[in-house]
Amino acid sequence: MSSSSVLYDHPGPRARLRSHVLGVVFAVGLVALLWWIYSKFDAAGQWEARLWTPFTEAKTWTQFILPGLRATLEAAAVGMVLSLAFGLIFAVGRLSEHWWISVPAGAIVEFFRAVPLLLMIFFIFYGVPFLIQGPVPAFWAVVVGLTLYNGSVLAEAFRAGIRSLPGGQSEAAYAIGMRKSQVMRLILMPQAARAMLPIIVSQLVVLLKDTALGYIVAYPELLQRGVNDLAANYGNILAAAMVVAVIYIVINSLLTALAGWLDRRTSTRGTRPAKRPRLFATVDSAPEGGTTATNPQG
Amino acid sequence: MHVFTDPKNFDAYLSGFLWILKLTGASAGLALLLGVLLAAMRVSPVPVLRGVGAAWVNIFRNTPLTLIVLFCYFGLYSTLGLNLADSLDLNNYWLGVVGLSAYTAAFVCEAVRSGVNTVPAGQAEAARAIGLTFTQTLRIVILPQATRSVVAPFGSILIALCKNATIVGTIGVIEASSVMKDLLNENGDAVIPIFLVFAGTFAALLIPTGYLFGWLANRLAVKR
Numbered sequence: 001m002s003s004s005s006v007l008y009d010h011p012g013p014r015a016r017l018r019s020h021v022l023g024v025v026f027a028v029g030l031v032a033l034l035w036w037i038y039s040k041f042d043a044a045g046q047w048e049a050r051l052w053t054p055f056t057e058a059k060t061w062t063q064f065i066l067p068g069l070r071a072t073l074e075a076a077a078v079g080m081v082l083s084l085a086f087g088l089i090f091a092v093g094r095l096s097e098h099w100w101i102s103v104p105a106g107a108i109v110e111f112f113r114a115v116p117l118l119l120m121i122f123f124i125f126y127g128v129p130f131l132i133q134g135p136v137p138a139f140w141a142v143v144v145g146l147t148l149y150n151g152s153v154l155a156e157a158f159r160a161g162i163r164s165l166p167g168g169q170s171e172a173a174y175a176i177g178m179r180k181s182q183v184m185r186l187i188l189m190p191q192a193a194r195a196m197l198p199i200i201v202s203q204l205v206v207l208l209k210d211t212a213l214g215y216i217v218a219y220p221e222l223l224q225r226g227v228n229d230l231a232a233n234y235g236n237i238l239a240a241a242m243v244v245a246v247i248y249i250v251i252n253s254l255l256t257a258l259a260g261w262l263d264r265r266t267s268t269r270g271t272r273p274a275k276r277p278r279l280f281a282t283v284d285s286a287p288e289g290g291t292t293a294t295n296p297q298g
Numbered sequence: 299m300h301v302f303t304d305p306k307n308f309d310a311y312l313s314g315f316l317w318i319l320k321l322t323g324a325s326a327g328l329a330l331l332l333g334v335l336l337a338a339m340r341v342s343p344v345p346v347l348r349g350v351g352a353a354w355v356n357i358f359r360n361t362p363l364t365l366i367v368l369f370c371y372f373g374l375y376s377t378l379g380l381n382l383a384d385s386l387d388l389n390n391y392w393l394g395v396v397g398l399s400a401y402t403a404a405f406v407c408e409a410v411r412s413g414v415n416t417v418p419a420g421q422a423e424a425a426r427a428i429g430l431t432f433t434q435t436l437r438i439v440i441l442p443q444a445t446r447s448v449v450a451p452f453g454s455i456l457i458a459l460c461k462n463a464t465i466v467g468t469i470g471v472i473e474a475s476s477v478m479k480d481l482l483n484e485n486g487d488a489v490i491p492i493f494l495v496f497a498g499t500f501a502a503l504l505i506p507t508g509y510l511f512g513w514l515a516n517r518l519a520v521k522r
Binding site: 008015041046120127131209237249 | 487
């Protein structure tokens, strides 16, 4: 019993016994379930050595998985930089005092948040070539799609961050004679970015996961190279899918852990109010569910 | 607009969005059920259950949905021979629902868990102090407050689910994005109207849904 929650009494002998019994019962059930899955895979011949030995050969990694991983990280890195820029510009635009800036900026942000990313990627990859009379590389279809969608989500995050700051911040800045652009750049943005850092990082995790949509337009990223092309050579699609899933989970868990660390670091400094006491001690180090759960996609 | 006056294309457009709605509806129900169950496991006093809940959330939240959906098709169906329906279309549809629900349940679980966490500890302490039992505390004091605070996250999860339903097109369900792809390839002279109609339909469905959930969340919020 690691959680020191107020929902339960400190367990007495009977409660301890009961939770031990339940623990054993569920553990047995879990083992049985895992065994059943194992034997199903076994019956389908999925544990045969020929399906798994490719992963011990250097060629598998240097020809398929690592180039795929590189393409994934390239698309994610370019997408992250562009969507941060997009988010900043449209957050400021939406907060503008001129309606002819704030209304279009708001409409664009709302529109791109409501349209599925895949639809945008399809339009850029299959539709835009008709308009520009030339092919669009899959890389740019993925990156531009990621930028428009995640940039819009980030714009809302930045805007919420700026609006959560006390009004005295900008009033004081105007009082000492700063211009509008200075107030935004020197006073509001740095504080908003810090307050919203965990949400920004978890949106970047979403962006990294969304690069997997590149598979659908044949961009040679991790899913395309590591699962599709690898399995075409060795006929081990399930084994390959599991290995690739583990790679995604490790990378994203690292990013999520980073978000959690940033959250703890920023929440202990500055003037942010102390958090309310929580009912349940959280088991993992992940940030509060709300930050990552707000915009699951792809 | 000549593309959509052709009844063949218009029917494809309608059936594409019908698939999206069907995928969203079935997955939303299943994900809600599974997610609440997982959340209950994650806050239970039994360590094994907490571990299973945490493992589920960490695995499914960190894997791309495209990979999960492909795994459902190649793993559950092609390799393990899981047949969920007689016709190929319906089978693919249900495989997609399985993938979408497994993925979305992880987010539902986290929303419910953080919803429970927004209830101040003093509420549970006061309930216990006046002699309510564990189930009474949960039923009368905590859950009514927690359900109100999960309305907003549920709204964003539902919207994301509807958009994610397009990914099921990968395994052969002719949903809206696949229809749009085909129409784009057939009508190179009208790509912008085609995109605007499809994207506009999504926006018309989802932006009001977002405002509705925002309004509900505001209305139901516990003022503290």
